[in-house]
Amino acid sequence: MNPALAAGLQIALVIAVLAILYVPVGDYMAKVYTTDTDLRSGDLRIETVLYRLCRINARTDQTWYGYAGSLLGFSAASVLFLYFLQRVQGVLPLSGDLSGVSPAMAFNTAASFVANTNWQSYAPETTMTNLTQPIGLAVQNFVSAAVGMAVAAALIRGFVRVSRGGEIGNFWVDLTRGCIRILLPMSFIIALILLSQGVIQSFDSGFTSTGLDGNSVTNALAPVASQEAIKELGTNGGGILAANSAHPFENPTPLSNIVEIIAILLIPVSLTRTFGTMVGDRKQGLTLLAVMGLLWGGLLAVTLAAESGQRGVAATAAGAMMEGKEVRFGIPGTALFAVSTTGTSTGAVNAAHDSMSPLGGGAVMLNMLLGEIAPGGVGTGLYGILVLALIAVFVGGLLVGRTPEYLGKKLGQREITLAALSVLVMPALVLIGTGITVILSSTTGYQGNSGDPGTPGSIHGFSEVLYAFASASNNNGSAFGGLTVTSDWFQSSLGVCMLLGRFLPIIFVLALAGSLASQKKTEPGAGTLPTAGPMFAGLLTGTVVLVAALTFFPALALGPIAEALQ
Amino acid sequence: MADLAYVALIIGTFSLCALVLRGLQTKRAQ
Numbered sequence: 001m002n003p004a005l006a007a008g009l010q011i012a013l014v015i016a017v018l019a020i021l022y023v024p025v026g027d028y029m030a031k032v033y034t035t036d037t038d039l040r041s042g043d044l045r046i047e048t049v050l051y052r053l054c055r056i057n058a059r060t061d062q063t064w065y066g067y068a069g070s071l072l073g074f075s076a077a078s079v080l081f082l083y084f085l086q087r088v089q090g091v092l093p094l095s096g097d098l099s100g101v102s103p104a105m106a107f108n109t110a111a112s113f114v115a116n117t118n119w120q121s122y123a124p125e126t127t128m129t130n131l132t133q134p135i136g137l138a139v140q141n142f143v144s145a146a147v148g149m150a151v152a153a154a155l156i157r158g159f160v161r162v163s164r165g166g167e168i169g170n171f172w173v174d175l176t177r178g179c180i181r182i183l184l185p186m187s188f189i190i191a192l193i194l195l196s197q198g199v200i201q202s203f204d205s206g207f208t209s210t211g212l213d214g215n216s217v218t219n220a221l222a223p224v225a226s227q228e229a230i231k232e233l234g235t236n237g238g239g240i241l242a243a244n245s246a247h248p249f250e251n252p253t254p255l256s257n258i259v260e261i262i263a264i265l266l267i268p269v270s271l272t273r274t275f276g277t278m279v280g281d282r283k284q285g286l287t288l289l290a291v292m293g294l295l296w297g298g299l300l301a302v303t304l305a306a307e308s309g310q311r312g313v314a315a316t317a318a319g320a321m322m323e324g325k326e327v328r329f330g331i332p333g334t335a336l337f338a339v340s341t342t343g344t345s346t347g348a349v350n351a352a353h354d355s356m357s358p359l360g361g362g363a364v365m366l367n368m369l370l371g372e373i374a375p376g377g378v379g380t381g382l383y384g385i386l387v388l389a390l391i392a393v394f395v396g397g398l399l400v401g402r403t404p405e406y407l408g409k410k411l412g413q414r415e416i417t418l419a420a421l422s423v424l425v426m427p428a429l430v431l432i433g434t435g436i437t438v439i440l441s442s443t444t445g446y447q448g449n450s451g452d453p454g455t456p457g458s459i460h461g462f463s464e465v466l467y468a469f470a471s472a473s474n475n476n477g478s479a480f481g482g483l484t485v486t487s488d489w490f491q492s493s494l495g496v497c498m499l500l501g502r503f504l505p506i507i508f509v510l511a512l513a514g515s516l517a518s519q520k521k522t523e524p525g526a527g528t529l530p531t532a533g534p535m536f537a538g539l540l541t542g543t544v545v546l547v548a549a550l551t552f553f554p555a556l557a558l559g560p561i562a563e564a565l566q
Numbered sequence: 567m568a569d570l571a572y573v574a575l576i577i578g579t580f581s582l583c584a585l586v587l588r589g590l591q592t593k594r595a596q
Contacts, residue, residue: 065587065591068587069584069587072580072583072584072587075580076576076577076580079576079580080573080576083572083573083576087569102568103568103569103571103572104568104572106572107572107575107576110576111576414594418590492572492575495575496575496579499576499579499580499583500579500582500583503580503583504583504586507583507586507587507590508590511587511590511591511594514594515594
């Protein structure tokens with residue numbers, strides 16, 4: 001099939017399915033997160049049992065401070081549990097012949113999965129036991145995603161509620177509902193669809209086969225379908241097999257590839273409908289969706305063009321642009337997956353991103369550096385773009401003399417300070433982390449493409465380091481695989497970036513939610529900047545691009561842009 | 567020894583987050 005036609009059909013199919021599911025999924029999530037205390041009489045029996053077992057008073061709402069404290073405490077306990085589980089897995093049941101994970105790797109992995117990053121500095125088949133995978137990593141796939149959605153729900157309540165104490169919901173209720181009512185049932189359905197495509201689900205350790213070269217090969221088996229579903233749906237990205245979604249047991253057909261892309265985008269896209277429904281103005285949600293779609297489409301176009309680019313007759317004839325890509329997906333299926341996985345906080349990969357063209361690799365890197373809001377991770381995408389919307393309202397208001405307010409809530413010094421702090425965390429982590437790493441002479445050897453300063457190798461080596469810190473600080477998890485990240489420096493620094501990149505913005509966002517919730521609502525007047533419609537979508541898109549461009553252009557110029565110009 | 571260092575790193579990172587949280591709450595109360 002003509003590649004352009006294949007690309008068009010795949011993109012159309014993804015958009016069509018998302019359009020069909022947008023309203024029912026978005027409204028369903030709005031119902032789940034509409035947790036006014038008098039509506040909690042509808043708790044499911046399993047939820048009631050869980051609340052009783054954990055001594056949670058589900059009938060009380062928390063202030064932002066209590067909400068954030070519960071979230072931090074839960075996450076800290078999760079990291080410590082996951083760390084020790086990996087360290088002692090060798091003496092626990094189902095360990096096979098695997099031993100405990102090294103301290104540095106255990107720290108990195110624990111931080112990675114709790115922060116919804118799922119950066120993997122290990123080969124799962126030969127590192128994690130069949131106990132650690134389900135009770136450690138898979139559990140975090142669910143709860144870390146539910147934490148992100150809970151924060152988004154709390155911020156929406158900040159806009160909706162008028163509460164003197166600034167109550168924004170109950171973290172434990174949001175966490176439980178997100179897992180039980182949204183992620184579990186949807187994962188189950190997606191797992192069944194993936195099974196129909198040939199994704200494996202097995203508890204056998206593996207089988208041996210003979211390759212074309214006559215050598216014997218051991219193939220690992222695992223309960224892939226069940227973990228693949230939440231890996232994509234929860235924008236986690238950590239594969240149960242090292243090759244991730246490029247592995248034929250994880251992603252066997254072009255159709256399974258499309259299903260996985262839809263699973264990645266479904267919740268982040270539908271959350272804009274949830275937002276619109278909860279604030280009582282669906283055009284607000286559609287405006288945010290338009291900005292997300294515009295950025296996703298733009299970067300997809302750049303990536304497709306860069307990856308399909310002709311590099312001479314001989315190179316094209318030899319299939320040069322297919323280097324690092326799976327033949328069954330081709331360039332369109334690869335570019336679509338790459339832009340979707342980096343625009344969300346997923347980080348699953350169906351190709352070697354390190355092998356992409358300089359501009360294609362730069363585009364997916366930029367996708368992360370925009371703050372992952374196109375359409376962003378589950379929950380993180382929505383609260384990320386809402387924070388940028390507040391900044392756009394403030395800047396727009398200053399430019400044309402309008403009152404800085406959003407959805408009837410005034411944006412004062414505290415709100416804008418919190419929004420700015422939330423946006424600044426990620427660039428600080430990326431740029432400081434990359435800067436320190438490239439001046440440490442001991443880290444040069446870990447770059448798969450290191451070389452003398454100014455040589456092509458050193459430029460790509462810089463891109464690898466920049467990509468690693470962009471991925472960790474944005475909680476993405478994908479990698480330019482040429483960089484070896486098993487040294488203590490990378491394990492520790494990237495682990496800290498993942499934790500701070502996740503939890504500092506969450507604290508600022510929850511503080512913002514509390515501040516907004518404690519305000520009275522003001523009716524829109526003649527001086528109010530309209531925040532629904534094409535004009536505000538344009539303003540918000542401009543704000544997003546300008547913030548990222550001004551912050552990251554120098555770093556990108558030293559990496560992918562310099563590489564593309566050679 | 568390495569275990570101690572990494573546990574300290576985990577607790578230290580979350581303590582930093584808790585300090586930020588506390589700071590924001592105090593500032594709001596003022």
